[in-house]
Amino acid sequence: MARSQKRPEASGKAIQRDMREFADLARQLEPAHTGEYVMIDIRSRRYVIGPTISAVHREFIETFGADASGYCLRVGASPFATV
Numbered sequence: 001m002a003r004s005q006k007r008p009e010a011s012g013k014a015i016q017r018d019m020r021e022f023a024d025l026a027r028q029l030e031p032a033h034t035g036e037y038v039m040i041d042i043r044s045r046r047y048v049i050g051p052t053i054s055a056v057h058r059e060f061i062e063t064f065g066a067d068a069s070g071y072c073l074r075v076g077a078s079p080f081a082t083v
Contacts, residue, residue, distance in 0.1 A: 018042070018071070021045075022040055022071055022073060023073075025038065025040065025047070026038060026073055026074075026075050026076070027076075029049070029075045029076075030075055030076040033049055033075045033076070034075055034076035034077060035074070035075065035076060035077050036049050036050060036051055036056075036074070036075050037049070037050055037051070037052065037053050037055075037056040037072055037073070037074050037075070038056065038072070038073060038074075038075055039056045039057060039059075039060040039070045039071070039072040040070060040071045040072075041060070041063075041064045041068050041069070041070055042068075042069040042070060042071060043068070043069070044064075046063075046064075048060050048063055049075075053072065056072060057072070060072075
């Protein structure tokens with residue numbers, strides 16, 4: 001395998017690290033934003049918060065651009081729960 005190629009397990013570890021980091025952020029936001037959605041820009045680690053997935057996605061695009069990669073999660077609740 002050439003040095004420039006990433007091993008799949010390295011990518012998996014990076015994804016797991018990101019997921020833990022994003023879950024930690026959600027826990028930090030929990031007291032003030034339970035039930036809201038947070039969408040995190042993968043590159044900058046900056047985020048936007050909104051009451052619905054649609055609202056947070058719209059704000060994310062306005063803030064980071066349509067080509068930005070993001071990760072969305074619900075703060076303090078299952079994505080399927082009602083608050």
